[in-house]
Amino acid sequence: RLDQFPPQARPAAYDDYVARRDRLRELQQEFDAAVATLAFPAAQRAADEIRRLTSNQQSYTEQLAELAQQVYLRGRFLSAEQSEFIAARDLLTGVPESLRSPAHLELVQLLQRIVAIEERAVNAISRQQVRDLDAAIRELYQICPEHPRSEEFQKELKRIVHDAHLVIRDIADKEQDFAKAKSLLYEIPGHLRYEKLAGQIHRRRSRVVKLEGAIRECQHQLNWTRLRELAEELLQVQSGNSVALAAIQTSIREQRKARRPPALHTPFDAEEARRAQEAWATFLGCDQKIVNDAGLAFCLIPPGRFLMGSPTSEASRNHEPLHPTIISHPFLLSTCCVSQSLWRQVTNQNPAYFPVPPYAETAQRIPVEQVSWNDCLTFLQLLNQQFPLSGMRYRFPTEAEWEFACRAGTQTAFWFGDRFDGTQANCRGTYPPTGSGRRCPETARTSPGDTYQPNAFGLHDMHGNLREWCQDWFREDYYDHAPVTDPAGPDDGSSRVLRGGGWDTQSLYARSACRSHLAPDSREYSVGLRVACEWIGDRLP
Secondary structure, three states, rough: OHHOOOHOOOOHHHOOOOHHHHHHHHHHHHHHHHHHEEEEEEEOOHHHHHHHHHHHHHHHHHHHHHHHOOOOOOOOOOOOOOOHHHHHHHHOOOOOHHHHHHHHHHHHHHHHHHHHHHHHHHOOHHHHHHHHHHHHHHHOOOOOOOOOHHHHHHHHHHHHHHHHHHHHHHHHOOOOOOOOHHHHOOOHHHHHHHHHHHHHHHHHHHHHHHHHHHHHHHHOOOOHHHHHHHHHHHHHOOOOOOHHHHHHHHHHHHHHOOOOOOOOOOOOOOOHHHHHHHHHHHOOOOOOOEEEEOOOEEEEEEEEEEOOOEEOOOOOOOOEEEEEEEEOEEEHHHHHOHHHHHHHHHHHHOOOOOOOOOOOOHHHOOOOOOOOOOHHHHHHHHHHHHHHOOOOOOOOHHHHHHHHHHOOOOOEEOOOEEEOOOOOHHHHOOOOOOOOOOOOOOOOOOOOOOOOOOOOOOOOOOOOOEEEEEEEOOOOOHOOOOOOOEEEEEEOOOOEEEEEOOOOOOOHHOOOOEEEOOOOOOOOOOEEEOOOOEOHHHHOO
């Protein structure tokens, strides 16, 4: 870089720098020349060792190849794999005592020894080790014997050479064992020689092939019961067979599907809802109503099909066209919104605008409000940590799950019909009741969670009391292209969906299909949380 500066711009020390630089280059050339002419005894010895090691490795490989061709029983019936040596040993071990010759036990012991030597020979040294060492020696040629890595290379070289000698010695022992095993074999009664051992092994292999073929045929025929039987039989012939293990898992999964209760189809009445909950509870091995250790109660919601949205004749509809929707898996939904008591228990806080004393009679039932979507996400994470349900995970309900659970088989504006008279839900300040059914602004507020009648699934306050956060991002036109099965909302957005209407909401905005939305960090005194819970992992129905 300094050479590129014009002479008048160069610093005063430039000439001294150039002289030092040129002298350094000369010294480097002299050093390289001296290094090139030096003999490195250590490197030379290492080169000799690697050549010897390579020769040993070649000998080892050749001997293994030769042994693979003349494996026990003349190489016709058993491969050189360790498992086949074990099979031969086990077959001989099973010969009746009355038929054994004096050489019988010795032969079994030799086979066991062959198996052990096989493991040592394979594990002691590999071609990759030799290649790595060769690269190290080549590097050693490029450095001085005094280099710190020189001693490291030589130690590694000696270790691998030592291992190679052990391998060769083991192989020599193995050759002797083969020869002795062959001679001892002739002392065993004739009907126990090659033919019988070969026949047993051949029959076993043929049986494995036949069973694997039958398993594949059963899978094509969807005969899951027979598939399980064949897989278990195959495992008796060959334990650990991957085809059998996979077949058993398939059989379990498909038989479980076959026993799966049918999904609900809207419209259905309260009795059909109850029977479906009962059938799915039996299938899942759980209760229709589950209460966790924190006292939060859940109802089982079966899977089903329904028309999501509202007809054009329904008043105050907005961005909610009718479209077919399928909820493919059962899930749990809390019977009421999260109470102030539970929120305080989990988070040590109570952000509610309408707080109640912990000792009040309704303390366990008054819902918490003024919680943002982000607050609720943190609450759900803490709930999963502090009060887990085995094999399950707490989460927000999706918008589709919420509406299916709210409708409970109905196709009207509310689950209780098309008309609201002020007695079915806490909307527009109808709680506390005044006796006239009219709004009482001075005392209007949230109501205890079980004040009003539940729907056919056993859920309270699906209309009114609090608007409830859902998992989905909000987009007005999402229904126009939403998937039919398990829609979960857009991938992103600026606000989250709210459902259900609040204590201060007109009843028209508490309809089953009504959608509203808020930013995830917004807090309002008419917004709360209803918890969903899903099966996860292997327990997913």
